[in-house]
Every structure is written in C-alpha cells, then in structure tokens.
Amino acid sequence: MARAGARTGRSPMAERIIASAVELFAEQGFDATTVQQVVDRAQVTKGALYHYFDAKDDLLYAIYQSLIGTQNAALDEIAALGLGAADTVRAVLVNVVRTTVERLPEAKVFFREAHKLDAERHAAFRADRRRYHEGFRLIVESGQASGEFSRVVPADTVVQIAMGVVNQLPVWYRPDGAKSPEELGNEIADFVLAALRP
Amino acid sequence: MARAGARTGRSPMAERIIASAVELFAEQGFDATTVQQVVDRAQVTKGALYHYFDAKDDLLYAIYQSLIGTQNAALDEIAALGLGAADTVRAVLVNVVRTTVERLPEAKVFFREAHKLDAERHAAFRADRRRYHEGFRLIVESGQASGEFSRVVPADTVVQIAMGVVNQLPVWYRPDGAKSPEELGNEIADFVLAALRP
DNA sequence: AACGGTATACCGACTAGTCGGTATGTAGTA
DNA sequence: TACTACATACCGACTAGTCGGTATACCGTT
Numbered sequence: 001m002a003r004a005g006a007r008t009g010r011s012p013m014a015e016r017i018i019a020s021a022v023e024l025f026a027e028q029g030f031d032a033t034t035v036q037q038v039v040d041r042a043q044v045t046k047g048a049l050y051h052y053f054d055a056k057d058d059l060l061y062a063i064y065q066s067l068i069g070t071q072n073a074a075l076d077e078i079a080a081l082g083l084g085a086a087d088t089v090r091a092v093l094v095n096v097v098r099t100t101v102e103r104l105p106e107a108k109v110f111f112r113e114a115h116k117l118d119a120e121r122h123a124a125f126r127a128d129r130r131r132y133h134e135g136f137r138l139i140v141e142s143g144q145a146s147g148e149f150s151r152v153v154p155a156d157t158v159v160q161i162a163m164g165v166v167n168q169l170p171v172w173y174r175p176d177g178a179k180s181p182e183e184l185g186n187e188i189a190d191f192v193l194a195a196l197r198p
Numbered sequence: 199m200a201r202a203g204a205r206t207g208r209s210p211m212a213e214r215i216i217a218s219a220v221e222l223f224a225e226q227g228f229d230a231t232t233v234q235q236v237v238d239r240a241q242v243t244k245g246a247l248y249h250y251f252d253a254k255d256d257l258l259y260a261i262y263q264s265l266i267g268t269q270n271a272a273l274d275e276i277a278a279l280g281l282g283a284a285d286t287v288r289a290v291l292v293n294v295v296r297t298t299v300e301r302l303p304e305a306k307v308f309f310r311e312a313h314k315l316d317a318e319r320h321a322a323f324r325a326d327r328r329r330y331h332e333g334f335r336l337i338v339e340s341g342q343a344s345g346e347f348s349r350v351v352p353a354d355t356v357v358q359i360a361m362g363v364v365n366q367l368p369v370w371y372r373p374d375g376a377k378s379p380e381e382l383g384n385e386i387a388d389f390v391l392a393a394l395r396p
Numbered sequence: 397a398a399c400g401g402t403a404t405a406c407c408g409a410c411t412a413g414t415c416g417g418t419a420t421g422t423a424g425t426a
Numbered sequence: 427t428a429c430t431a432c433a434t435a436c437c438g439a440c441t442a443g444t445c446g447g448t449a450t451a452c453c454g455t456t
Contacts, residue, residue: 013431029314031229035416046417047433056416111369112310116227152392153385160370161389164363171309171365172358187351191359194350195393211405233442244443245407254442 010062014052016042021059026105030060030113060113061121067106068128071099075135085143086193092136093162093192094185100169101181108170133159140196149196162192208260212250214240219257224303228258228311258311259319265304266326269297273333283341284391290334291360291390292383298367299379306368331357338394347394360390 010018020041024033035056039049053059078091100107114125137159143149165188173184208216218239222231233254237247251257276289298305312323335357341347363386371382 011431029229031227032314034414045433048431050417051430051432054417116230150392153389157382157385157389160366161359161363161386164366165359166362167369168358168362168365184355187355188359191351191355191393194348195389209405232440243407245445246405248443249404249406 011052013044013048017044017049017052018059018062022063022105022109025060025063025109025113030056030109030116057116057118057121060109060117063106063109064114064117064121064125067099067103067110068125068132070103071096072128072132072135074099075132079135079139085139085146085148086196088139089143089192089196090186090189092139093166093189094182096166097169097185097188098181100166101173101175101184104170104173104175107167111167111170133163136162143196147198150198152195158192158196162188209250211242211246215242215247215250216257216260220261220303220307223258223261223307223311228254228307228314255314255316255319258307258315261304261307262312262315262319262323265297265301265308266323266330268301269294270326270330270333272297273330277333277337283337283344283346284394286337287341287390287394288384288387290337291364291387292380294364295367295383295386296379298364299371299373299382302368302371302373305365309365309368331361334360341394345396348396350393356390356394360386 017038021033021038024037024041027033035046035049038059039046042049053062074095075092078088078095081088081091083091115122117125137155140149140155140158144151144155179187215236219231219236222235222239225231233244233247236257237244240247251260272293273290276286276293279286279289281289313320315323335353338347338353338356342349342353377385
C-alpha cells in the first residue's frame with residue numbers, strides 16, 4: 001500500500017513523481033513505461049520513488065483517485081443546487097467535459113489502464129465509477145418521472161450514451177481544436193436534451 | 199512485415215495463434231501478455247509463431263484489420279441500400295453494435311491498445327477509423343440537408359456521440375445481460391433519431 | 397517408380413538485455 | 427541517539443526474438 005501516496009495531502013516530491021508518471025503513462029501506456037523513466041523525468045531517484053510509493057501500481061491508483069474524486073464531488077455539488085432536470089443535466093455534462101479535458105492525460109490513462117489495477121483497487125475504481133453513473137441516472141430518471149423528459153429510452157441508456165462520448169474524449173479531443181470544452185459540453189447537452197424533450 | 203499473417207486467407211495455424219492472442223490481449227493487455235502465453239494457449243510452439251509472424255506487433259495488427267475491415271464493409275453495404283436517412287442511421291447503429299458485441303474481445307483490444315502500433319500501422323488504423331466516421335457523418339449530414347433531421351448539433355458531433363457509446367461497449371456490455379445487441383442498437387438509434395427529429 | 401534436390405513448416409533450447417524492486421548507506425534534523 | 431528523506435548499487439526473474447536443426451511435401455529427371 002502507498003504510504004504518503006494514499007493520503008490526500010501529498011508532498012511536493014510525490015506530486016512531481018505522479019506528474020511525470022501521468023505524462024509517461026498517457027504517452028506510452030503503463031506497462032511500456034519503466035520506473036526508471038518516471039524518476040528520470042521527475043529528476044529524482046528510484047530511492048525517492050520507493051520511499052513514497054510501495055509499487056509501480058500505486059502510481060496508477062493515485063492517478064485514478066485524484067480524477068474520479070474531483071468528478072464525483074462536482075456531481076454532488078451540481079445535484080445539490082436543486083436546478084430543474086434539464087439545467088442539471090446540462091451543468092453535469094459541461095462540467096464533466098471540462099474536467100476531463102482539463103486533465104486529459106489522467107483521463108487517457110484511466111480508461112486505458114484501469115483494468116491493470118489489482119482486484120481490490122479495481123473494485124474501488126468500479127464502485128466510484130458506478131457512483132457517478134448512478135448519480136447521473138437518478139437525475140435523468142427524476143426528469144422522466146416529472147414529465148420534463150420523455151421516456152424514449154431508459155435512463156440507464158441515456159447515461160451510457162452520455163458517458164460514452166465523455167470517456168472517448170481522451171482519444172480524439174485536441175485542446176488546440178476549434179471547440180472549447182464548454183462549447184462541446186453544451187453541444188452534447190443540446191443533443192441529449194433534444195432527445196429527451198417530451 | 200508479416201508473411202502469411204498479412205494476407206486475407208490465413209492458414210489454420212495462424213488463425214489459432216491469432217485466436218489465443220485475442221483472448222489473452224483482451225484479458226491481460228498486450229504488454230502484459232507474453233509470446234510464450236500465446237503459443238501455450240494455442241498449443242503451438244514459439245517457432246511456429248515466428249514462422250507466421252515476424253513480431254509480436256503483427257498479432258495486434260492482424261486483430262485490428264479483421265474487425266475494422268468487417269465494419270467498413272458493412273457500412274458501405276448499408277449505405278448502398280439507398281434507404282432514407284433515418285432508416286440508414288438505424289441500420290448502421292444496429293449493425294455496428296451487433297458486430298462489436300459479436301467480437302467483443304477484438305473490440306476491447308482495439309480501443310485499448312491501438313496506440314501501441316508503430317507509426318505506419320497506427321496511421322493505417324486511423325485512416326480506416328476516419329473512413330467509417332466520415333461515412334457515417336455523410337449520412338447524418340444528408341439527412342440534415344434534406345430536412346429529415348434537425349441541425350440541433352453539427353453532424354460531426356452526432357457521430358462522436360454515437361461512436362462514443364459503441365466504442366465503450368467492450369468496457370461495460372455483458373453478453374449475459376438483459377439486452378440483446380439488437381435491442382441495444384435500436385435503443386441507441388431511438389435516442390439519436392429522437393434528438394435529430396426536426 | 398525410384399531418386400535427388402529444394403522449399404516450406406515447424407521445433408525448442410538459448411541469449412542478451414531489461415525491469416521492478418531491495419539492501420545499504422548517508423546527510424540533515426529533532 | 428533516533429528518525430526521516432532521500433541516493434546508489436545491485437539482484438533475481440523474466441522476455442522477445444534467434445538459430446541450428448528436423449520432418450514433410452513437392453517436383454523434375456531418369
């Protein structure tokens with residue numbers, strides 16, 4: 001298990017190590033990246049890395065935690081605003097697109113290497129993802145229950161579709177492209193809300 | 199370059215090797231799978247593998263080729279039917295969901311390990327993907343031009359959303375789940391067409 | 397039919413190199 | 427002295443790919 005790496009408040013040294021790990025994992029993949037490359041880029045030594053982390057896998061888990069934690073917290077905040085279903089859906093989509101784009105390398109590592117976590121951590125990963133999914137589903141479902149949304153497809157499918165685009169963003173989104181994250185998030189929201197109009 | 203592996207008509211031995219490679223890459227990932235594991239599962243020897251393939255990478259490319267080739271051909275066939283835009287979109291979505299689910303391990307390997315192809319092959323991969331994307335986009339756009347579809351979002355975004363779900367299927371779809379591929383494909387089509395109704 | 401020549405298909409022991417992780421040392425601080 | 431925070435040298439395990447060799451199929455010639 002990670003020592004300092006598992007805590008929320010990380011030392012600057014640990015942060016530097018994680019930052020270079022994120023870059024390298026995103027560029028080359030987890031397995032193809034050597035521990036030596038990580039420490040070289042961070043300009044530290046192997047001793048330092050193994051002082052803060054117990055294994056290479058810990059780096060992966062640390063990366064995952066920071067992203068999903070942020071997104072789940074944001075979902076809770078938006079849900080707590082008490083907006084109508086449509087405004088909530090839009091706010092959620094714009095937010096998740098923005099946070100994903102802001103942290104594109106983390107997101108890339110995520111959806112590509114999550115299955116390499118050991119059983120326990122992979123379960124934690126899926127639980128957190130499921131939590132997000134479920135939170136989003138409840139928003140859609142409440143809109144359908146109130147009649148604000150149509151029932152053209154089950155709420156579950158709506159979420160799979162919406163999360164599908166978002167999860168694919170690391171594959172095709174280019175920060176130097178024409179669309180800002182907000183524009184893209186709003187377009188996705190336009191589309192989803194158009195499908196859900198009664 | 200692959201010798202027999204690059205041709206369309208593959209020997210039974212080469213097929214067996216590819217089949218076990220697909221399974222193992224889907225389970226463990228490309229880097230984490232050893233050549234020895236592949237030959238053990240296929241019940242052949244290393245000599246046999248390196249007789250048919252020049253490198254481990256060739257296995258990845260062979261896997262990729264067979265799936266994308268099938269899907270691009272199917273897209274062309276459907277487009278050639280001359281159906282209306284809505285029926286074409288539905289046919290495409292049902293088809294792509296079905297072929298993806300039918301070959302879930304290949305699809306899983308695909309979206310996870312594509313970036314590990316060398317530059318030349320990765321370019322070929324992207325060109326084929328782009329071809330599919332573009333074919334789909336033209337269908338949507340022609341529907342928008344004729345007024346059959348709304349312009350709620352650009353055709354490009356519609357395709358990104360639709361392909362997003364499909365590409366994520368290997369992550370969450372369970373063949374033993376409640377929904378058949380056809381049901382799911384139709385649901386996705388329902389959603390997309392609902393969003394595009396004028 | 398018998399034979400020599402040659403290409404293809406396959407075998408599996410071997411190696412050179414790599415990688416995650418560890419053992420040990422040391423400098424600063426309390 | 428005891429402890430933290432690193433640095434450095436090193437180890438054992440493992441892997442992609444190779445290479446010398448064998449078995450079998452095919453083919454023109456006599």
